[in-house]
Amino acid sequence: MTRKTINTSALILLGVVAFGIPLVLRSPTYLHIICLLFFYAYLTTSWNLVGGFAGVLPLGHSAFVGIGAYTSTVLSLQYGVSPWLGMIVGGFLAGIVGILIGLPTFKMRGAYFALATIAFGEGIRVMFENIETLGPLNIRGPRGLEIPPTHTGFVNFMFNTKEPYYYIILVMLIGVIAFTYFISRSKLGYFLNAGGEEPEAAMSLGVNVARAKLIAMAMSSFLTALAGTFYAQFTLYIYPKSVMSLDLSFEIAFIALIGGRGSIAGPILGALLLRPVSDFSRIYFGSSLPGLHLIIFGTVLILVMIFQPRGLQEPLLKVYNKLLDRILQQAPQGKAGHEYS
Amino acid sequence: MEFFLESILNGICMGSIYGLTALGLTVIFGVLKVINFAHGSLIMVSMYVAYWAIIYTGVHPYVALIIVVPVMYFFGYYLQDIVIKPIFKAEKDVREPITVIIVTTGVWYILDNLTLLIFGPQYRGIQNNPLRGKMLDIGNMLISVPKLWGFVTAVITAAAVYWFLQKTRTGRAIRATSLDREAASLMGINQFKIYNIAFGIGTAIVGISAVTLVPFYNIFPSVGVLFDIKGFIIVVLGGLGSIGGAIIGGIIIGLIESIAPMFMTATWAEAIVYGLFLVVLFVKPSGLFGVKYDW
């Protein structure tokens, strides 16, 4: 048994567990929470293409969630277009906006880039709040759009139970992880990595860093927008302050940084820690001691960063590797997926 | 015409108060090279300190500075020393440790919600203060007196901070650290002590800005959030780390907020602020008064 086979079998085991969860866990409450967990993991993985590999800190990604959510919702409400189609349209729109944002901002570094993306995100939200109709499209300004929960079915991307949503977001998540994995191994991935760490050096070697970053940004915003459609169909109501909020942009970035940015497992680990902390502390303290759940959330953020500034992914990977060593040296028949998951 | 002039004056006064809130942010950034996301919460904490100081002693709001400034200085000093320093130690080799953003955001959540837990969600205002609602009548123009005080305070504070950084020994040490951490350390400057002091000074300035707000503003646990993004925009507009830039950036924002609504709704004026911010970033990414090497 080699390291590789163990890795593969661990991954397969993980996939089987993920697909099997709804068979065991019947409670819609927990499925709902897990759906949101996957949703955030998905967003963060998409964010990671820019925020992780390209070495900058975008803090305006909720704008793309909003563009995706609004596009599919407006198209389905006004023209009866299936949200699945609207999802793709929204993705392309977001991709274009992503390039437009990326063109000027990628010249900046560090804090400037972070603040510029905040301004972009907030600017797009303020625009949406000011516009009632966009040409023939009725986006209703700050009042938002509610989706009547009447026409359920796969084509309408609307279901009465949680399981379909669960599988949809799970497949999306697996897809985006595979995509990221593929990108990180590609030439583009190397370019991005080089550009993120030493842009001058990379440029002198003839790597077109700016172009690589733009491509990453376009892909990232496209993928992010797809999740926007999921969000709209999942909660059935969107308005600028929910799908384009700064809170959402921050949360995406935090999950990545807590998990370990620039790694494949980071976003998932981050979501696995932060989402439950956020949900369960709200459930248990939200009513009796208002605000305490956010204090707990803040404390977890600080503690993880103090003890593990590079995110959780690094030490967990080390332990996993040590464990593998041990298994390979000794009796080579143990299963080793647990620590990693 | 009078309305226009009145709007301009109001914009300058309110804007300089925005600038004053941002001044604290820019001082901290100048030295530590990190954005302090807990900035709004520090304004909120300062406002509560000022509120209680004024309520209990019944003094003129500006006399509360005697209490607010030292309290906030030490609050900032120890916040940096206890919570943020460990990150700097762990990430010595990174110039702009992004993780600090998360830590300061954690501080923001904790401070805002701790205030909510302790003081409740009520809105408070100081009824009996000699500045409340006072207006200066010039011709047909009305200028808010507490905002005028804010303008004067902002200018004095900016000048004082500038003088402090240029002329005093500590100030020069702070500047040296902000220019080159390693070189400053080699010169025998204790980098982390300087960080603490800079954070303390930045927070104390935030405290001053809170005192200028308290006479005409209301106080509640999430009040800081309103000033948060505004502060970020101002410091980038003026140039991160630039003292004059923060005040001027603030005045520009104040002027837009004050004049633009004459031609459109106030909600569009908000959009103009973001628009102008982005234009400046594209034309001059280092901000109006920023130093080029910093971006």
Next chain:
Amino acid sequence: MKIDIRIMGKLTVFFSIVALVAAFSVLPAPAVAENVVKVGNIIPLSGPSASVGQQGKQAREMAVEEINAAGGIKSLGGAKLKMIYADSESKPEKGVAEAERLINTDKVNVLTGCWNSAVTYPTTAVAERYGIPFIVPVSVADKITEQGFKNVFRIAAKDSWWTRDQFAFLKDMEKEFHTPVKTLAFVYENGDWGQGFASQWKILAKKGGYKVVLDEPYPSTATDLSPVVQKIRRARPDVLMLVSNAADAILLTNTLASYKVKLKAVIASGGGHADPSFLKATGKNARYLFDIVEWETDVNKPGAKEANAKFKAKYGYNLAGESVDAYLAMYVLKDALERAGSLDPAKIREALATTHLTSGPGMIVGYDSVEFDKTGQNKNASLIMVQINDIGNGLERITVWPKSARRAGYTPVFPMPH
């Protein structure tokens, strides 16, 4: 074999956090006594609307204490009402998640909430899907009861009624005081609530023959409202109509006063202007302001004074429209449960739909009975106008309209003296 001790230490921290979380999640739901009716309440307890959420929570608590002390639900063998609160943080997705949890895990029999219309839309949709009755004490947007849902019952008036009554009040004032009003200014927070009111106002102003000289939404996060106040001053309207949340209501009132804007009247729409801290934070600047509310402390209804005195002694501030609706909602629920005699959601829904509540401790509102129409809207919900004035007892809110409800001996001040 040698696993780095330092990493292990860090991992211990991580896993203890995870374990802590896991421990919370697997804790059995708090053991429940047999005979209870579980009521899930989704309200904003933290975030920008925390103040109003707290009022709703405390009003509910007082009602439930009374109901339980009086022997609970008798037709269910004296079952007690058990309140479960959830914090929406004013965010729709949190509200939806909490609704799912309350329905599926806590198995609540009925839901109430959510104040923010933005949270109420998607949350009522969840309840509708599971067929759980949902009582909305306050969330004023018309469309909440116009979604075709069978399980939604709203106690408060809807926004088309609020705006209708504001204009009816204005007409009555013009007649009573022989002061014609020609021009109006609309200033409102740029959100679902403000936009909803403003769109109705525009129609009503046209019908009433008023000229709208200013139609100004402002961002509810504004830090300086003097530009808006200057616009009002320049537009010189006779009457200013407002929709504001608490922070902006306070700021706007104080700024209007310092700029000495001369108006015949200011008509507000509850919300921020009815917040318990509004009067404390504005003081005499709020004098003569008219506000539309569903309930006021001087309402002429038996039991109202006592209920308010009890509430004030308990929590330190007066009941207001929002909290009274929450208080009444609990009694409407009790009445429905008594008649349903069952915890079956369909039966509770049926009982709610046929509600005809005319008396009891909860009926401290200005109208005579609670009845729901086909859409689930309380047909009789009525509104009153109050004026903030000081007639020797410090600033207070005095009912002035409709005339039948006006406080004895009080003459409204209209137009505003300068």
